[in-house]
Amino acid sequence: MKTDEALIRLGLEDKEAKIYLALLALGRATAYEIAKKAELKRPTVYVVLDSLRIKNLVLKIPYAKKQVFIAKSPEEFFAEAEERLRQAKRALPELLAIVSGTSKPKTLYFEGIKGVKETLTYGITKFPEKEILAFYAHAADVSRELIDVFWEYNRAIKRANIKVRGIAPEHESLKEFRAMDKEFGNEIRVVPQAIYNSNISIDMGKEFVRLLDFKNLQGVIIENRDIARTMKQIFEMVWKKY
Numbered sequence: 001m002k003t004d005e006a007l008i009r010l011g012l013e014d015k016e017a018k019i020y021l022a023l024l025a026l027g028r029a030t031a032y033e034i035a036k037k038a039e040l041k042r043p044t045v046y047v048v049l050d051s052l053r054i055k056n057l058v059l060k061i062p063y064a065k066k067q068v069f070i071a072k073s074p075e076e077f078f079a080e081a082e083e084r085l086r087q088a089k090r091a092l093p094e095l096l097a098i099v100s101g102t103s104k105p106k107t108l109y110f111e112g113i114k115g116v117k118e119t120l121t122y123g124i125t126k127f128p129e130k131e132i133l134a135f136y137a138h139a140a141d142v143s144r145e146l147i148d149v150f151w152e153y154n155r156a157i158k159r160a161n162i163k164v165r166g167i168a169p170e171h172e173s174l175k176e177f178r179a180m181d182k183e184f185g186n187e188i189r190v191v192p193q194a195i196y197n198s199n200i201s202i203d204m205g206k207e208f209v210r211l212l213d214f215k216n217l218q219g220v221i222i223e224n225r226d227i228a229r230t231m232k233q234i235f236e237m238v239w240k241k242y
Contacts (some may be wrong), residue, residue: 010081012055015040015048020057023071030066056080110219113145119212119219120153123205124160132157133235134166134203136188139173141199141215150177154184163187167238169197189242204231 007017015038022037023029031049035042049069052058057077061068110119123129139147157164164186168174170193181188201212209231211220222228 010077012057013048013051015044016052016055016057019045019048020052020071023058023069024074028061028068028070030068034069106221106223108221108223110221112217113143113149116146116212116214116217116219117149117152119210119221120149121156122221123208123210124156124162129162129205129207131163131165132203132205133232133239134164134201135196135198135235135238136166136168136174136203137199137201137212137214138169138171138193138197139177139214140171142173146214146217154180154186158184165235165239166203167191167196167235167242169193171197189239191242202231204228204235 004014004017004021007020008014012020018038018040019034022034026033026037029037031042031045034040034049035045038045040048049058053060057072059070059072061070108119108122110116123132139150142150164184166186166188168178168188168190170190178188178190199213199215201210201214203210205228207223207225207228209222209224209228211222213219
C-alpha cells in the first residue's frame with residue numbers, strides 16, 4: 001500500500017494526504033513551498049491547510065514573518081487514530097445489543113482451510129467476548145497447515161485478552177498445545193480417551209456456538225444466545241466433574 005493510500009484509509013482526503021506528505025518531507029514550509037512540492041495550486045493549499053489544522057495534523061508556527069507550517073509526526077497521527085478506534089469500540093456492546101434485539105438468529109457455514117480460519121476468527125472480530133468455553137477435538141487428522149492456523153488463533157485471542165476454559169481428550173496429537181496452555185493463559189482439563197475422544201470441536205461464547213470438523217474442513221457458527229447459554233450450562237456440568 002502506498003503512503004497516501006494509507007493516509008486516505010485513516011480518513012484524509014486525497015489532497016489532504018498529498019499536502020501532509022509534502023509537509024512531512026519539507027519539515028517546515030510556506031504555502032508556496034508546499035504547493036510546489038505537492039504540485040497543487042496555492043489557493044487550494046491554503047484551503048486544505050486550514051482543513052488539516054482543524055484535524056490537528058498541521059500547525060502554523062507563531063511569530064514568523066511569513067505563514068510557516070509544520071506537520072504533526074506520523075507517530076502521533078497513528079496513535080490518535082488508534083485511540084479514536086479504542087473509544088469507538090466501547091460502543092460496540094451497545095450496538096450489538098441493538099442488533100441482537102432486532103435480528104433473527106443466524107447460522108453460517110464455512111468450508112476449506114480458509115473457511116476454518118474464518119470460523120475461528122469470527123467470534124473475536126464480531127463479539128466482545130471475555131471468555132470462550134470449549135470441548136476440543138483431537139488433532140490426529142489435522143494437517144500442519146491447519147495446526148499453524150490454530151497457533152494463529154491462540155495468538156489472536158491472547159491479544160484480545162480472551163480467556164479460554166476447555167475440555168480436551170488425552171491425545172498424543174495435542175501435546176504441543178498442552179505444553180503452551182500456560183503461555184496463552186488457557187485453562188484446559190484433560191479427559192481420558194476412553195471417555196472423550198471427539199474429532200469435532202465445539203466452543204461457545206455469550207452469543208454464539210461454533211462447531212468445527214477439522215477432518216472435512218467444515219465450520220458452522222450459530223448466532224443464538226439461548227443455544228449458547230444451554231451449551232455453556234452443559235460445559236459447566238462437565239467442567240465440575242473433571
